[in-house]
Amino acid sequence: MTTFLQSEFFHNYTRSSSAIIGSALMALFAFAVLAGPFLVAQNPYDIASLDLMDSYKPPVWLEGGDPRYWLGTDGQGRDVWASILYGARISVFIGLVAMIASCVIGTLLGLIAGFYGGIADSVIMRIADIQLSFPSILIALFLMSAVGTGVDKVLIALTAVGWVVYARTVRGSTLSEIEKEYVQAARVAGLPNHKIIRKHVLPNVLTPLIVIATIQVGTFVLIEASLSFLGVGVPITQPSLGLLIKNGFDVLFSGLWWTSVFPGVAIMMLVFGINLFGDFLRDELNPRLK
Amino acid sequence: MRDAAALSPLLDVRDLRTYFHTFAGTVRAVNGVSFEVGYGEVMGLVGESGGGKSVVGFSILGLIDSPGKIEGGKILLEGQDLVEAGEERLRTVRGREISMVFQDPMTSLNPLHTVGQQMDEVLRLHSDLGTDARHKACVDMLESVGISRAAERLKAYPHQFSGGMRQRVVIAIAMLASPKLIIADEPTTALDVTIQSQILKLMRTQIADKGASMILITHDLAVVSEMADHITVLYCGNVVERGRTRDLIENPAHPYTRGLIDSIPDTTERLDRLSQIPGSVPDIRNLPTGCNFRDRCPRAQALCAKDEPVLTPQHDGLLAACHFPLKAGERP
Numbered sequence: 329m330t331t332f333l334q335s336e337f338f339h340n341y342t343r344s345s346s347a348i349i350g351s352a353l354m355a356l357f358a359f360a361v362l363a364g365p366f367l368v369a370q371n372p373y374d375i376a377s378l379d380l381m382d383s384y385k386p387p388v389w390l391e392g393g394d395p396r397y398w399l400g401t402d403g404q405g406r407d408v409w410a411s412i413l414y415g416a417r418i419s420v421f422i423g424l425v426a427m428i429a430s431c432v433i434g435t436l437l438g439l440i441a442g443f444y445g446g447i448a449d450s451v452i453m454r455i456a457d458i459q460l461s462f463p464s465i466l467i468a469l470f471l472m473s474a475v476g477t478g479v480d481k482v483l484i485a486l487t488a489v490g491w492v493v494y495a496r497t498v499r500g501s502t503l504s505e506i507e508k509e510y511v512q513a514a515r516v517a518g519l520p521n522h523k524i525i526r527k528h529v530l531p532n533v534l535t536p537l538i539v540i541a542t543i544q545v546g547t548f549v550l551i552e553a554s555l556s557f558l559g560v561g562v563p564i565t566q567p568s569l570g571l572l573i574k575n576g577f578d579v580l581f582s583g584l585w586w587t588s589v590f591p592g593v594a595i596m597m598l599v600f601g602i603n604l605f606g607d608f609l610r611d612e613l614n615p616r617l618k
Numbered sequence: 619m620r621d622a623a624a625l626s627p628l629l630d631v632r633d634l635r636t637y638f639h640t641f642a643g644t645v646r647a648v649n650g651v652s653f654e655v656g657y658g659e660v661m662g663l664v665g666e667s668g669g670g671k672s673v674v675g676f677s678i679l680g681l682i683d684s685p686g687k688i689e690g691g692k693i694l695l696e697g698q699d700l701v702e703a704g705e706e707r708l709r710t711v712r713g714r715e716i717s718m719v720f721q722d723p724m725t726s727l728n729p730l731h732t733v734g735q736q737m738d739e740v741l742r743l744h745s746d747l748g749t750d751a752r753h754k755a756c757v758d759m760l761e762s763v764g765i766s767r768a769a770e771r772l773k774a775y776p777h778q779f780s781g782g783m784r785q786r787v788v789i790a791i792a793m794l795a796s797p798k799l800i801i802a803d804e805p806t807t808a809l810d811v812t813i814q815s816q817i818l819k820l821m822r823t824q825i826a827d828k829g830a831s832m833i834l835i836t837h838d839l840a841v842v843s844e845m846a847d848h849i850t851v852l853y854c855g856n857v858v859e860r861g862r863t864r865d866l867i868e869n870p871a872h873p874y875t876r877g878l879i880d881s882i883p884d885t886t887e888r889l890d891r892l893s894q895i896p897g898s899v900p901d902i903r904n905l906p907t908g909c910n911f912r913d914r915c916p917r918a919q920a921l922c923a924k925d926e927p928v929l930t931p932q933h934d935g936l937l938a939a940c941h942f943p944l945k946a947g948e949r950p
Contacts, residue, residue: 446684509726515681517740517791518712527739531730 353601434494442502
């Protein structure tokens with residue numbers, strides 16, 4: 329630990345305000361996601377705890393605000409603050425799981441394409457090229473309309489979109505990596521291919537993935553929000569931040585803005601924090617920018 | 619063993635042909651190369667850049683990647699043909715029976731693993747030793763290549779070593795599984811001159827101690843003349859001359875070998891210009907007819923453009939592929 333505190337990485341971190349703000353926002357959301365249910369009295373999924381008499385209460389600082397609901401309530405009397413905490417759980421969960429799945433699948437395919445070349449390479453990279461020529465939201469929309477909606481379907485759609493960037497990056501690094509003499513040396517030593525890939529190629533292609541993975545969580549949160557907003561994302565029983573915006577959007581112009589705006593601000597802060605930290609990582613981990 | 623050695627060499631490469639089928643044409647990188655490496659012997663493989671030296675090394679280990687392919691010939695390791703051997707057999711040959719030392723010690727060790735991990739990897743693959751025994755073997759090996767405090771240094775990463783030390787580590791890794799043959803591909807080219815002779819001496823004592831043989835691939839005749847028992851000179855994928863080191867260096871029969879030797883700067887004589895071989899290596903996809911060397915050869919005649927010379931016995935037991943070879947002591 330002391331070596332980490334003395335490292336150049338940590339030194340630069342303490343001097344980068346964007347890194348500190350970004351990681352603070354990420355820490356805030358991590359805390360909200362983990363501790364959220366314990367911070368609020370109401371469970372917005374539990375119909376028994378909802379009171380229709382409390383519907384469309386404005387935020388507490390406006391006239392008619394209720395001190396129990398400081399960010400106001402929606403049409404069912406759901407506390408907006410509680411909804412945001414519960415919704416962030418779903419948004420962050422989807423972003424993280426889809427990122428991990430994309431990263432694992434994309435890295436694997438990239439390693440295979442780069443290391444073995446030939447037909448495997450052609451097939452994998454052509455699929456990736458086709459994938460990239462469509463807007464990712466379109467592919468997700470298409471998949472969602474084919475397989476239906478639900479958290480698991482959103483994960484499938486996001487992974488189908490997200491693996492490409494890993495595959496391309498890993499393939500490129502693998503191609504340059506297998507030219508290195510220590511990979512030749514490993515082959516000369518009689519190491520089987522899967523061991524060479526695992527021990528000598530994989531660890532050396534991982535660094536750029538850290539940056540992609542970080543930024544991608546933010547991108548996935550946004551795509552999921554878009555899908556939910558378009559009505560093909562998560563079901564109404566598991567409202568993510570995007571679905572909260574959609575639900576509030578119907579009454580946005582009736583002056584009941586808080587049901588939509590506060591979840592929107594939450595998404596913005598989450599993605600902003602992730603991107604700030606991701607930018608810092610990119611600058612730190614790219615040897616060419618040093 | 620000695621009796622067997624007298625009968626057949628450790629490695630017998632016969633008429634090896636390794637071609638690369640590229641879009642621009644077939645590159646005959648190795649085009650009918652034959653040589654032998656006896657038990658405990660150092661064989662120097664010499665030639666200019668692009669002469670096919672490294673391809674010979676990789677062919678022996680069966681590590682020629684597409685679009686390259688071994689098109690013909692035999693590589694007999696103790697009588698067993700490696701060209702015909704399957705991938706599984708080759709994997710037990712690599713590292714255990716034949717290992718390799720590369721040119722640049724800066725890049726031939728993985729920066730992300732400790733030296734100990736990289737040594738251990740080889741032993742895990744090629745021995746049945748337990749963890750402690752492997753550790754001890756690694757410590758002993760590092761010490762024997764002249765690295766002090768070996769147990770401690772095993773935990774160090776490659777960047778914590780100097781270039782010369784790293785090459786010692788690379789040699790230690792190559793020797794670890796007690797291979798019968800070590801292929802050293804320009805092992806000292808990337809090192810400081812002061813370190814070069816140390817490393818060469820180390821390699822000599824290592825293979826002498828272990829009774830191993832070595833193929834020393836280099837462009838540096840000064841290095842092979844110190845190290846090798848026999849020398850094979852390659853030019854454009856062909857063997858142009860073969861023989862015992864002393865005879866070949868003192869009285870080469872092939873004008874190309876003569877040219878290589880004369881290109882070594884001589885510190886005892888003060889010359890205005892270094893002598894060099896005129897011209898450059900021809901495009902290997904598009905070789906001239908007859909002798910490949912004739913455009914650069916001071917002795918070339920009409921016959922050289924017509925017929926390709928074959929290896930024929932010369933003075934001092936040398937073999938040279940030349941229509942007009944040099945007599946002993948003769949200058950071109």
